[in-house]
Amino acid sequence: MAYKDYYDVLGVSRGASDADIKSAYRKLAKQFHPDKNQGDEKSADKFKEVGEAYAVLSDPEKRKVYDQYGHTGQVPPGYGGGGGFQGGDFAGFDPGQFSDFFQGLFGRGGGGGGFRNPAGQQVNLEDLLGGLGGTGSGRRFVQNVEGELQVTLEEAFSGSDEVINVDGKRLSLRVPAGTRDGARLRLAGQGPGGGDVLLTIRVLEDARFDLDGDHLTTTVDVPAPVAALGGDVKVQTLSGGSGQLSIPAGSSSGRRMRLRGQGWPRKDGTRGDLYVRLNITVPPHLSDEEKELYRRLRDLQH
Known part of the structure; x- marks a missing residue:
């Protein structure tokens, strides 16, 4: 060898x-x-x-x-x-x-x-x-x-x-x-x-989740309209399932929200929490209708 x-x-x-x-x-x-x-x-x-x-x-x-x-x-x-x-x-x-x-x-x-x-x-x-x-x-x-x-x-x-x-x-x-x-x-x-x-x-480290004590942190993408107006997004959990997270209207990137009881298992049978970091996204490709709506929103900022 x-x-x-x-x-x-x-x-x-x-x-x-x-x-x-x-x-x-x-x-x-x-x-x-x-x-x-x-x-x-x-x-x-x-x-x-x-x-x-x-x-x-x-x-x-x-x-x-x-x-x-x-x-x-x-x-x-x-x-x-x-x-x-x-x-x-x-x-x-x-x-x-x-x-x-x-x-x-x-x-x-x-x-x-x-x-x-x-x-x-x-x-x-x-x-x-x-x-x-x-x-x-x-x-x-x-x-x-x-x-x-x-x-x-x-x-x-x-x-x-x-x-x-x-x-x-x-x-x-x-x-x-x-x-x-x-x-x-x-x-x-x-x-x-x-x-x-x-x-x-x-x-081994996981690219999707960070572990800090009994709590996990993950990031979820939130479409810009949902962040602006509010709505629900799906969040994947480490157990392989998923949960619904209600996004308040006016949310911005970096905001942290919590799903209780979805964190790391404890010896007493309880679990820590799962913290979700919001990442606001805009579609890379917009339809003509979407472009027009975004133009109107942009013009309203002036």
Whole structure:
């Protein structure tokens, strides 16, 4: 496999801060997310590559090892190639081999027996390099496996059933409705050697909705005549449904209105609110009758 420079993949410098790395990753993950580029294999490959890079550079220990050995094509003494982590040191190590190992060990199952976002599932590199035990030719994990599970904002809102692969074993789990970014899930005893699988949930950004605390914010287009005279517009909710919003006469762009109880699920069973930002629009193409009406309105302003 060809060598990959994970800093180049994310478009950041080697001295980039954690915040810069996270910002670059979120931007690229949003740009190449499979849900927004369905059927585009190049975007899917780029999304995986971005996930691989973030998996290493976002973790201080993994980044330290990569900075010391990965970008030079070397690995620490005692970790050989070919048949896995055997004895003996060697040169010419390709850090992309870590990516293949990560994906084979810890992928998220998708439809048709394939993987969904496999590079988003991160195995703790310290466990890989220092958590191997056993004697003889066989090796096994004796420590917990840590990873990240990426879900969309809609999946985190409504909850979702996921399938992941850990060391060749398919595991099912439920992401509860209302799960927050950074929440931790534990699959006890399901890791290699009887260890636990510890998952950190990462909620991807959504171009349609912003989450602030328990409240969501979205933008809805309102035709100029409706804004001037008042009327109803349809608002899409994150649950996949829609609601009617009554627009008061004389409304202007930027005005915020509220749909109560349409926000983020709370632990007590209630929900926050959905705030709707109005965006007043004018048709790009007007009929002759519409043009005449707008001319009359314009002339009334003088």
